[in-house]
Amino acid sequence: MGEIGFKTERDGTITVDDAKLDGVLNSKYSAVKSLFITQSGVAGVAQRVNNAIDAIDDIGTGSLTVRKNALTKQLSSLTVEIDRKEDALSAYEESLKRQYAALDGLLSRLKGQSTFLQSQQSQGSR
Template sequence: MAQLVNVAVDSLADIQSGALTLRKRGLTDQIEDVTDEIARKEDLIAQYEARLRLQYAALDGLLGQLQSQISFLQNNSSLTKKT
């Protein structure tokens, strides 16, 4: 009986082809795949953030120009009403 237990344990724990070793390798491969996917997603998020920042800066500049035009038009409108 003890010999059967030893054989079963040895087959599970065999360094090259044991079930535990194979399971560990499989899980390690999955972890590496998930880690790679996370890195790819983080790169995509960083690129998206950079695009949004550029768009925000462009919109902010446009808003400033429009506010200047509104002020100019309001000032000119007041001047024409006074004369």
């Protein structure tokens, strides 16, 4: 393909050298034509590109479909995991709230006892 002006860049894009392609088309049109079309059962570049795109894009078995299905399955799995962790976090939060309420109640009772003992002590020292 480089002989007729096509070049693959580092990023995977294809660029065309118009001058080189025009020159080859003017001097060797039949050879360029046979490169692109299928002849005698041999697939030309256009057919091979089409076959490659079909393989990638096939609804049932194409690599894009397979990748999409894998990502969808992974997303579903992660969603289930997130839900499970959120439920566990909510349960832990409720547990901490109950513990706080119990400790707060205990602290109030201890303060009450402290006040009672201080009043008893001050009455006894009179």
